[in-house]
Amino acid sequence: xxxxxxxxxxxxxxxxxxxxxxxxxxxxxxxxxxxxxxxxxxxxxxxxxxxxxxxxxxxxxxxxxxxxxxxxxxxxxxxxxxxxxxxxxxxxxxxxxxxxxxxxxxxxxxxxxxxxxxxxxxxxxxxxxxxxxxxxxxxxxxxxxxxxxxxxxxxxxxxxxxxxxx
Amino acid sequence: xxxxxxxxxxxxxxxxxxxxxxxxxxxxxxxxxxxxxxxxxxxxxxxxxxxxxxxxxxxxxxxxxxxxxxxxxxxxxxxxxxxxxxxxxxxxxxxxxxxxxxxxxxxxxxxxxxxxxxxxxxxxxxxxxxxx
Numbered sequence: 001x002x003x004x005x006x007x008x009x010x011x012x013x014x015x016x017x018x019x020x021x022x023x024x025x026x027x028x029x030x031x032x033x034x035x036x037x038x039x040x041x042x043x044x045x046x047x048x049x050x051x052x053x054x055x056x057x058x059x060x061x062x063x064x065x066x067x068x069x070x071x072x073x074x075x076x077x078x079x080x081x082x083x084x085x086x087x088x089x090x091x092x093x094x095x096x097x098x099x100x101x102x103x104x105x106x107x108x109x110x111x112x113x114x115x116x117x118x119x120x121x122x123x124x125x126x127x128x129x130x131x132x133x134x135x136x137x138x139x140x141x142x143x144x145x146x147x148x149x150x151x152x153x154x155x156x157x158x159x160x161x162x163x164x165x166x
Numbered sequence: 167x168x169x170x171x172x173x174x175x176x177x178x179x180x181x182x183x184x185x186x187x188x189x190x191x192x193x194x195x196x197x198x199x200x201x202x203x204x205x206x207x208x209x210x211x212x213x214x215x216x217x218x219x220x221x222x223x224x225x226x227x228x229x230x231x232x233x234x235x236x237x238x239x240x241x242x243x244x245x246x247x248x249x250x251x252x253x254x255x256x257x258x259x260x261x262x263x264x265x266x267x268x269x270x271x272x273x274x275x276x277x278x279x280x281x282x283x284x285x286x287x288x289x290x291x292x293x294x295x296x297x298x
Contacts, residue, residue, distance in 0.1 A: 025223035034224070041226045104222035107215060125180075126219035132182045147182065151173035158211055161218075 012052050015061045016045065023069055026128040029108045030073040031080075040076050044069035063137035066128055070120075070138075110161035118153035125150060170194045175205050179212055 020041065027037035027044075048068050055064055100106035107126070111119045124130040124138060135150075136143045170191050177183045178191050195202040 021223045021225055024226045025219065028222045028224070029219070038226045102221055103218035104220075107218040108222075122215075126215050127222055132177070132180070147177045148171075148173045150180075151176040154176060154208060154211065157215070161215065 008052065009049070012049055016048070016065065019062050019065065022127070022129045023066065025104070026066065026123060027069060027073050029104065029111070029123055029127040030070070031076055032105070032108065036076055036080075037073075040069060040072045043076075044072045047072065059137050060131075060134045062128075062130065063134040066124065066130065066134070066138050107161055110157060113160045114153060114156050117149060118156055121146065121149050122153045122157060170201060172204070175201070175208055178205070179208055 023044070024037055024041050027040040028034060031037050031040055044065065048065050051068070055061065100109055104127075111122055114122070120139065121135060124135045128134075130138065132143045132146045132150075135141075135146045139146070141149075174183060174187070174191050178188055183191060195205055
């Protein structure tokens with residue numbers, strides 16, 4: 001038996017297990033540091049378990065859980081910004097991010113140049129591997145809007161991240 | 167033949183169009199080289215972005231002594247140091263009121279340390295559990 005025990009916990013684990021790796025990649029795209037991404041996933045796992053009784057099985061679990069994860073990532077980034085604001089080194093790091101060393105970092109930095117709507121729909125699609133229905137549920141928008149927003153976002157991203165980039 | 171909304175090219179690429187509509191869009195691309203070229207451009211970019219995003223995925227590891235636990239150890243050390251300073255400092259003469267205050271402060275510090283350690287244990291347990 002596992003640490004959470006019981007049918008309720010077992011069901012939660014079965015739903016969460018297949019999406020953990022994608023969740024970690026999605027969190028990494030937001031928080032940019034592996035240890036922070038692990039913290040965010042860990043916190044979302046805890047919060048998701050605590051809220052699992054309120055989960056509506058009619059909705060995609062992944063969309064529901066990614067909403068929790070996104071909030072955890074945002075809290076973490078906000079906390080880091082507050083901390084950075086108290087130090088000169090932190091302010092300098094915020095003002096000029098380090099050059100991208102890995103392909104995902106270049107993509108994440110290109111996403112930063114898009115509008116929040118475009119950025120989020122692309123993050124969920126590429127880093128989270130979400131379907132249109134999952135994206136629609138996570139962002140509370142119709143699936144038709146996901147299709148048009150995703151297309152517009154790709155056109156914008158093509159301006160900032162081209163094939164020859166790392 | 168119905169005209170093709172450019173956004174439907176993205177949906178076709180993502181496998182999100184209903185089969186009958188996907189067949190119509192493919193037929194339209196056969197008849198329109200410009201549409202076909204746009205689809206191929208999107209397809210190339212999509213492959214590059216997908217590969218880039220895939221490099222971010224990793225298995226999150228549960229940490230027996232993670233950063234929260236290190237914080238816990240640091241707080242315990244600070245609490246013990248405070249206790250030693252209060253109890254054994256040569257300039258400090260224990261008096262009933264100061265002893266009471268010191269006890270209250272130490273109780274709060276140790277309570278906070280225990281509370282954070284419980285939070286860290288719960289968070290670790292969640293990821294350990296889903297990975298077991």
